[in-house]
Amino acid sequence: MPELPEVEVSRLGVSPHLINNTIANVxxxxxRMRWPIPEEVSLVVGHKVNNVTRRAKYLLIETAVGSLVIHLGMSGKLRVIDASTPLIKHDHVDIVLNTGQCLRLNDPRRFGAVLFQAPDTQLGLLDNLGPEPLTEAFDESRLYTLSRDRKSPVKSFIMDNAVVVGVGNIYANEALFLSGIDPRRQAGRIGAERYKRLTHNIKQVLAKAIAQGGTTLKDFAQTDGKPGYFAQHLNVYGRKGEDCEVCSNPIQSKVIGQRNTFFCIHCQR
DNA sequence: CGTATGCCCTGCCAGC
DNA sequence: TGCTGGCAGGGCATAC
Structure with missing residues (x-):
């Protein structure tokens, strides 16, 4: 389900219900998630949520005694509901608040995670992450500099979390289309100017998707239950065989790095 | 170090 | 209608 925009939309949706309220129960x-949920998650019970932040696609629910770290994997969904709301299938975790509401995690595939991070420490998972795409730390020279010896396809390169975080399959496809770059091209064989455009387009497409409430393909919902509206802006993702909006040639698809990849062979070089 | 592959799971859909 | 195979928004672990 989620790429960075969907995680950010989830964060924006849940944080007003959590911040300054006390966790009554977990x-x-x-x-059995991506990793077993540790017993330590109960340590936050009785403590106030100070902030809800995001690093890459991880959400951090911060308290004075440590943070809950949540990843939604492929199929995770968060909703804020009355704690007495009946359970549905795959409702794996509740973070119950003293307000009577709870943050409920539903994740059919269980690729997601709920972990505990002690104060003033950082989980190893967060150690080797690249910069946030929507900050200045992801500057216009980074892709060019890091790619010089890379032979893998540029699409795999921009989806590498050590290069820049949060660029998942949908938005990698879209940013490459907007930049006129063939996703199959070797990362090391693209010049500085084209990478500058790609950097700009990654930022643009992610920011626009957040503003639209994310992308609903099948079942992504904002925490208020509404779908995301970015799907109508997709140029290539999921559009195999359909006409390119720019040149009317059919959109192609090919598997790159185990992920389905969509592009216009005429517009992308 | 970079690169390629397998795998963790369930749900859904197309095709037979 | 029911079965089967393939595929899905992620990313870690492993092997080379």
């Missing part, structure tokens, strides 16, 4: 019904 209920784990299914511990």
């Amino acid at each position: 209920i784990v019904r299914e511990r």
Whole structure:
């Protein structure tokens, strides 16, 4: 389900319900996620949520005694509901608040994660992440500099979390289309000017998607239950065989790095 | 170090 | 209608 825009939309949706409220309970019904949910998540019970932040696609629910770190994987969904709301299938975790509401995690595939991070420490998972794409740390020279010896396809390169975080399959395809770059091209064989444009387009497409409430393909919902509206702006993702909006040639697809990839062979070089 | 592959899971859809 | 195969928005672990 989520790429960075969808995670950010989730963060924006849930944080007003959490911040400055106290966690009354953490209920784990299914511990078998990407990693087993550690017992330590209960340490936050009785403590106030100071902030809800995001690093890459990880959400951090911060308290004075540590943070809950949540990743939504492919199919995770968060909603804020009354704590007495009946359970549905795959409702694995509740973070119950003293307001009577709870943050409920539903994740059919269980590729997601709920972890605990002690104060003033950082989980190893967060150690080797590249810069946030929407900050100045992701500057216009970074892609060019890092790619010089890379032979892998540029699409795999921009989806590498050590290069820049948060660029998932949808937005990698879209940013490359907007930049006129063939996703199959070797990363090391693209020049500085084209990478500058690509950097700009990655930022643009992610920011626009956040503003539109994310992309709903099948089942992504904002925390208020509404779908995201970015899907109508997709130029190539999921459009195999359809006409390119720019040149009317059919959109092609090919698997790159185990992920389906969509592009216009005429517009992207 | 960079690169390629397997795998963790369930749900859904197309095709038979 | 029911079965099967393939595919899905992620990313870690492993092997080379």
